Amino acid sequence: MNIKEVARLAKVSTATVSRTINGSEKVTAETAERVRQAIETLKFYPNTNARALGSGRSSLYGLIISDITNPFFPELVKSFEDVAVQFGQEVLIANTNYDPHRMEVCVTRMLQRKVDGVAIMTSEMDEHLIDEMSSRRIPLVFLDTGTPQKGISNIAIDYASGIDAAVEHLSSLGHTAIGFISGPMDLTSARVRRRAFTNSIKRKGLKLDRNMIEEGNHRMDGGHEAMARLLDKEVRPTAVLTSNDMTAIGAMGAIFERGLKVPHDISLIGFDDIELSAFTQPGLTTVRLSRQEIAKIAFRALYDVKENASAKGAEFTIQPTLIERKSTGPVAARRGGKHPV
């Protein structure tokens, strides 16, 4: 069941069949119709491997993520695929499980499959792996890491503005003792978010208490444990920011377990705004990072560079926005605090 059989049935050459399939203009409507009939009759599906081999383009775009189990990523994957499909391209998903070794495996896969571009939405990226890809002139786009270079695009996230808004929100509710649960500190993205937090606290003129910063793992269990540690301290924060929503959701559980209430006893703010965050109890106030936007920009960045040899790597910036729900409230009235419930 290959192109030759189709050609024979339609009484044309394989070249003409190929042209018909690819919508080349140089085929008579009549001939094209005959070919289409033959394809239909034989239930012919062109072999993607042969196609890629012959044409040099795989129509495949790689998407490397850290953890498919974190809802942030499936939502990103979905959006990325949606855009890719619009352009008639396919997506190859690879996840690293936050493991630098697996990252190498992922890159190898991309190289072997001859993808037309790679979106790297994770930060455990090794310099030499980047070289491996960029030296082969594969368009790349990073999420919030990486230096924009020739053929390499970068999507920066304006953490400062997002986290400033969160801190401002808490501050306006009377909170001064604000804690933070970070992601795993060996991840660049986690470090960047944490730095944005400390900077923001300083900018607001609040006191930065290192005792109120704990490390999580970007998953629920890590958030749970980190919050437990925070609650065990002598001086508790009245509000806590987290490095992502999963962490916040885990943290929320730890708070309830102590018989405390959100936001009455502790206000909580997440980061990402995954779909789930609208359904927690209470709804999670968070800083939204639009997956649709990231996915769209990422794909377009790759596609443009690929199709348009002239296009060079570009720099984009995403603005996160504060989404106020029910997990934040005025600091509880204590000793005549000025923000009674």
Next chain:
Amino acid sequence: MNIKEVARLAKVSTATVSRTINGSEKVTAETAERVRQAIETLKFYPNTNARALGSGRSSLYGLIISDITNPFFPELVKSFEDVAVQFGQEVLIANTNYDPHRMEVCVTRMLQRKVDGVAIMTSEMDEHLIDEMSSRRIPLVFLDTGTPQKGISNIAIDYASGIDAAVEHLSSLGHTAIGFISGPMDLTSARVRRRAFTNSIKRKGLKLDRNMIEEGNHRMDGGHEAMARLLDKEVRPTAVLTSNDMTAIGAMGAIFERGLKVPHDISLIGFDDIELSAFTQPGLTTVRLSRQEIAKIAFRALYDVKENASAKGAEFTIQPTLIERKSTGPVAARRGGKHPV
């Protein structure tokens, strides 16, 4: 950067390079070493497309799911990939978004990429699409649908035992008015789960009230709305089973919004046991459907049929198990009910 250049550098033929890469025994240790050196030096990555074309095996296994946004599936994907990697195979993920049309696109992808097998973990499957694949002798495995035929395996889920356990659990807590929120009724899997529920209720000798069955969409918003409808009725159930955990989580929100409490006012049981269900507040009692087990069986079923032309399609059965958490409790004391809090 192809096999020829490697051959030239190592001063051997391309055949020998190919043999070395594939670990064929007929290569002297010395020669193999020289080839490996050359590969290393040139940073050569064999072209998967050419490889698949030449050998007739793609080492790719397809995994078709309904909704990557439902945490059940990412967990399944992860497990499936883990097993595949152990066997040196790759995974091609495709999701249908519950849309039969997209399903056709997914199958086309599989056919074009010449996958070595397809795991169909979704039920919006058209008979003719199955034929399309099975007539090409592609090993298939279905999750809980499909008739086991030659080369087609099926993983059945013993809903009866899982849902019986759930109903028994509620019954022993004194519940008699048990509601159900189903998945979208155009999905086979949703219908099967609903039927398991009604059967179970009948077997327990409880009264089946069609008024207490509402339709959701297997997502949080659907669960939320369905529960809202249930709560608006004159006679409310004291306990509700849902078709999956996402539905239960959405439902929980609707309950809280009315100022009611779980499990005090309403007991809630989910289905799947996604990771999240241990972190809801209160923890969700649910019926666990092991993704690891499903993924492992699914991949092995495909791999065995592929590698072992003799192996025919097989039938497997998965036993779900009840996980008791905090979302179920005795029916609230009313008019001297016999199960006071």
Next chain:
DNA sequence: ATCCAATATGGAACCGATTTCATCGACAAG
């Protein structure tokens, strides 16, 4: 009527691997 340009189509090389089959050399047996 003649010639040219434009257009549709076919032939064949090519993409980069795998794999069959032939060959070569070495070593053991006679």
Next chain:
DNA sequence: CTTGTCGATGAAATCGGTTCCATATTGGAT
């Protein structure tokens, strides 16, 4: 010393498409 056997290697066909280049055909201009 010759011959048979076996193991390592290479040459070339092959997989199923794409695409360059050549050719045939058509219609319009002169």
